[in-house]
Amino acid sequence: MPRPALPLRLSALDENDLQTISATLQDAVAQLGDFEFSRSARTFTLALNRFRWEGGGRNERVRTGLQIAQVTGAWSQNLRQGADDAVVNLLSVGFESSDAPSGVVVLVFSGGGELRLSVECLEAVMIDISAPWPASSRPEHEAE
Known part of the structure; x- marks a missing residue:
């Protein structure tokens, strides 16, 4: 009997820590309605269904929350505003330093979508919030 999955x-x-989160969230899918920017709390929160790359060969997804703190502004490109049911596929999460420790957290989505979050400093938390469930397939990438 397989051991139960522990939430990440x-x-x-x-930036090194963020690379780990980026690799873990690669190929996560989300609906734009599950993105929330709170100006008063200065946070940007996303709920995603991530593929469990650490699943030991099993094809599973798990509901995961990602929160970026110290956010002073948010901009998007090629993401349909108001299309709450639109599904996006996250490719990467990166950080562009501007005037240390401030910078921009950049979330890149397939199809050319991008979300840019201006932050006073890098502070992000990713937490699995559900039990894993079977995924119909494993994400694949073309060899370059």
């Missing part, structure tokens, strides 16, 4: 909890305070 990752935090990022620098």
Whole structure:
């Protein structure tokens, strides 16, 4: 009998930490309605269904929350505003330093979509919030 999956909890305070979160969230899918920017709390929160790359060969997804803190502004490109049911596929999460420790967290989606979050400093938390469930397939990438 397989062991139950333990929920992942990752935090990022620098670019190296964020690379780990980015790799973990690669190929996560989400609806735009599950993105929320709180100006008063200065947070941007996303709920995603991520593929469990650490699943030991099993094709599973798990509901995961990602919260970016210290957000001073948010901009998007090629993401349909108001299309809450639109599904996006996350490719990567990166950080562009501007005036250390501030910078921009950049979330890149397939199809050319991009979300840019201006932050005072890098502070991100990713937490699995559900039990895993079977996925119909494993994400594939073309060889370059």
